[in-house]
Amino acid sequence: MSFLDIDNVTKSYGNVEVLHRVDIDVQEGEFLVLVGPSGCGKSTLLNMIAGLENITGGNISINGRVVNDVHPSKRNIAMVFQSYALYPNMTVGQNMTFGMEMHGIPKPERDRKLADVAKLLQIENLLDRKPGQLSGGQRQRVAMGRALVRDPDVFLFDEPLSNLDAKLRVDMRTEIKKLHQKLGTTIVYVTHDQIEALTLSTRIAVMNKGYVQQLGTAKEVYDDPANMFVASFMGSPSMNLIPAKIVEDNGALAAEITDASGRPVRLRLSRDGAGVRAHLERRVILGIRPEAITDAEGADRRASNLQVLGNDVAVTEPAGSDTFVTMTLSGKDCIARMRADAEARAGAHFDFTVNMDKAVLFDPETEERIDR
Amino acid sequence: MAIATQDTAVRTGRITRTFIYVVLIFFALFYLLPFFIMVINSVKPLSEITSGNMLALPQDPTFAPWASAWSTAQIGVEATGLKPYFLNSILMVVPAVAISTALGALNGYILTKWRFRGDTILFGLMLFSCFIPFQIVLIPMARILGELGLSGSLPGLILVHVVYGIGFSTLYFRNYYAAFPTELVKSAMIDGAGFFRIFWRIMLPVSGPIAVVCIIWQFTNIWNDFLFGVSFAGLSAQPMTVALNNLVQSSTGVKEYNVHFAGAILAALPTLFVYIVAGRYFVRGLMAGSVKG
Structure with missing residues (x-):
């Protein structure tokens, strides 16, 4: 029995189904991130867990209790909103204890918990201020503090960092992760930022168009994407998706693509299971992460299948820690992520090293993986 | 250069x-x-x-x-001055403003934060009351007051002004609350606050500016109203505006212009007072209500 059980949940507005049979089990202490583009249904799902939206079909249970018809305040959850949703007329302290006050918890206990959480988040000096007098980062802390004092079964975060500037966002991200490790609470976290999803989660549910596309750890989702949507959504720059053909090459299977001048190039595949074999002589999509294409020196030395691919360099973009090198493969722009000192020059020929262990194959029609 | x-x-x-x-x-x-x-x-x-x-x-x-205007001038048949009618006006305006503002705030809260099917249509219909000319409702209103047994009385007059005022007060509060983040209400729901608790603890404390706008507007309108006063108020319930008219129109004796001027100023003083005290919030509140929503 899982701690938070989302069991075949659907959501419809009138005749329009916006969430289709979502099935996720969350264990106690897990950090589940719901990630996807706008309109994928992730916030709707979160609001359904919170009780702010009705559930059309299926069940949601928290800590062994079905909460479909339970009022939000009685689900023992706490939510941190994107806009922080601090009550403007109350001080920070009043904001944080309002929930406990509504639940009839006596004042001494409220004050004790407030003091504990304020200390944990280092906001003791802000307790008498109004939200209007706080900076974005401070408001964010207060919003989290308000959730923490409730001591809930499940924390719900609705894009809590998207209103912060870039630097603060990274700091708060680390802080949320620390807090989770320290308190071991169960968290469901909604974001559209795949970096946040990868860094924070213990598991990620990648959502699109009301479907959960893939549910797994950051590594599973990143290295082993279930379909082309997950492959292109997770990771920045996103995975190169190159039209290819499966061919037999000296007894092994290879993906045939064309280089910048249109000559065919064959890359031997590391995985040649039945799914790939079934696509022999057929068109597929070859997916390669930018960091799996490097110069010879930067290649992963533990990889079992490194292939050299000579091609013309179209553009190089030095980005400090990395250099991004763009080339054309099968008529598509393809980005390689190299170490800063890689010697690729725009317009010149370069020998790229491709780590085919990391390559994945998709069916161009169904967009599903074929080599799993 | x-x-x-x-x-x-x-x-x-x-x-x-x-x-x-x-x-x-x-x-x-x-x-x-x-x-x-x-x-x-x-x-x-x-x-x-x-x-x-x-x-x-x-x-x-x-x-x-x-x-003379205050206490001895001839109003209609009796030489009472404007004093009793001034009191009538106060007794009419204060409850009418308070009730219509309170209901407007509640309506605005429901129409923006507790949305339901057909709420925009309902709001649209309520807005009609802002634009319907007073004269149209006179006869139906007289009939309803008669049914309720409130004809000619002060409570009857208050009811008329409340009903007529709700349209405007709802408009003000709805537009003001539309700009108020709904996440706050959701947050309060999760915190365990109910319908009235959210209204009382979260919404009302930030409604100052729009409440002032609404109060000034309603006060001025109801205080200055002549038509409803002259139509629905009996002799004992007549408001200031009707009495002022009677004072100025009285056909017996010499026209005491100086008394008329004094009476007119007396009749205008309360609205002037409210505007001077709360006027700076008026402009601020109008802005706050109109920028978003």
Whole structure:
């Protein structure tokens, strides 16, 4: 029995189904991130867990209790909103204890918990201020503090960092992760930022168009994407998706693509299971992460299948820690992520090293993986 | 070169500004002049008015006209002055403003934070009451007051003003609350606050500016109303505006212009007072309500 059980949940507005049979089990202490583009249904799902939206079909249970018809305040959850949703007329302290006050918890206990959480988040000096007098980062802390004092079964975060500037966002991200490790609470976290999803989660549910596309750890989702949507959504720059053909090459299977001048190039595949074999002589999509294409020196030395691919360099973009090198493969722009000192020059020929262990194959029609 | 350009810009600004001030002062004087005439003539003996110049300053200032207008002038058949009617107006305006504002706030809260099917249509229908001319509702209203047994009474008059005021007060509060983040309400729901608790603890404390707008608007309208007062109020419940009319229109004896002026100022004082006390919130609140929503 899982701690938070989302069991075949659907959501419809009138005749329009916006969430289709979502099935996720969350264990106690897990950090589940719901990630996807706008309109994928992730916030709707979160609001359904919170009780702010009705559930059309299926069940949601928290800590062994079905909460479909339970009022939000009685689900023992706490939510941190994107806009922080601090009550403007109350001080920070009043904001944080309002929930406990509504639940009839006596004042001494409220004050004790407030003091504990304020200390944990280092906001003791802000307790008498109004939200209007706080900076974005401070408001964010207060919003989290308000959730923490409730001591809930499940924390719900609705894009809590998207209103912060870039630097603060990274700091708060680390802080949320620390807090989770320290308190071991169960968290469901909604974001559209795949970096946040990868860094924070213990598991990620990648959502699109009301479907959960893939549910797994950051590594599973990143290295082993279930379909082309997950492959292109997770990771920045996103995975190169190159039209290819499966061919037999000296007894092994290879993906045939064309280089910048249109000559065919064959890359031997590391995985040649039945799914790939079934696509022999057929068109597929070859997916390669930018960091799996490097110069010879930067290649992963533990990889079992490194292939050299000579091609013309179209553009190089030095980005400090990395250099991004763009080339054309099968008529598509393809980005390689190299170490800063890689010697690729725009317009010149370069020998790229491709780590085919990391390559994945998709069916161009169904967009599903074929080599799993 | 750069400095010269800047200098020109400043000078242009100064000319425009002077022009704006001249226009503003002209219109301020234009609007203040009638009030000035009312004030100076209300403290003149009648002889000074009848003998000639309305614009002249009083030679022999006296507050007798004010005292007369307040407590001894002939209103209709009795020489009671405006005092009892002033009281009537207060007794009518205060509850009518309070109730219509409170209901407007509640309506605005429901129409924005507890949305339901058809809420925009309902709101649209309520807005009709802002635009329907008073005259149209006179007869239905008289009939309803009769059914309720409130004809000619002060409570009846209050009911009429409340019903008529809800449209505007709902409009104000709905637009104000539309800009109020709904996440706050959701957050309060999760915190365990119910319908009225959210209204009382979260919404009302931030409603100051729009409440002031609504109160000024309702106060001014209800205080200045003549038609409903003259149609629905019995002799004992007549408001100030009706009494003032009776004072000025009285056909017996000499027309005491100085008393009329004093009475007119007395009738206008409460709205003036409310505006001066709360006026700066008025502009602020109008802005706050209209920028978003």
